Amino acid sequence: MIAPAVLSALHVLVLALGLGAIFARGRRLRDLRRSPEDSVSLGRLFQADGLWGVAALLWITSGLLRVFGRFEKTPDFYLRNGFFWVKMALFGLVFAIEILPMITFIRWRIARSRGSAPAVGANLALLIALNDSELAIVLLIPFAAALMARGAWLF
Ligand code: HEM
Numbered sequence: 001m002i003a004p005a006v007l008s009a010l011h012v013l014v015l016a017l018g019l020g021a022i023f024a025r026g027r028r029l030r031d032l033r034r035s036p037e038d039s040v041s042l043g044r045l046f047q048a049d050g051l052w053g054v055a056a057l058l059w060i061t062s063g064l065l066r067v068f069g070r071f072e073k074t075p076d077f078y079l080r081n082g083f084f085w086v087k088m089a090l091f092g093l094v095f096a097i098e099i100l101p102m103i104t105f106i107r108w109r110i111a112r113s114r115g116s117a118p119a120v121g122a123n124l125a126l127l128i129a130l131n132d133s134e135l136a137i138v139l140l141i142p143f144a145a146a147l148m149a150r151g152a153w154l155f
């Protein structure tokens with residue numbers, strides 16, 4: 001009883017971490033749009049981005065353990081579950097959108113670690129739009145998850 005409950009609680013708590021991190025990352029990008037040289041905002045952007053990465057790893061580990069760990073339901077309940085695939089498609093979309101921001105922030109970190117100021121101003125508008133779309137999708141996923149958990153579309 002304890003293990004599935006802890007796994008479930010962890011999985012849902014990651015939502016708070018992930019949602020908070022992607023929201024904060026969007027705020028910091030907007031701060032940088034106002035003042036691209038602001039190194040404090042850049043540092044805080046890296047923090048939010050780091051937490052977003054941790055959330056992704058925790059979602060995947062706790063989620064896959066719940067699918068294949070046989071803690072509560074069989075893997076078949078999910079693999080033959082339309083809303084599980086909707087959820088995985090939404091999560092995959094977040095990953096695809098994340099590729100450009102991830103590469104950009106790695107480049108900015110490297111530039112900063114070498115003591116030079118990263119070219120922050122270059123594509124901020126695009127990064128803000130990508131971040132906002134990821135936030136919107138993360139807000140959608142819990143609805144697919146709740147329908148999935150209740151077996152609303154089993155085949
Ligand atoms: C690889 C990624 C993921 C996998 C494999 C996964 C898998 C699962 C599984 C197996 C459950 C248990 C459902 C049940 O009780 O039968 C679950 C529940 C849930 N997942 Fe995920 N998940 C993933 C990512 C996410 C993400 C990114 C979010 C949020 C943005 C999320 C939000 C939720 C929520 C809110 C529930 C609880 C649903 C409910 O009981 O009503 N999951 N997930």
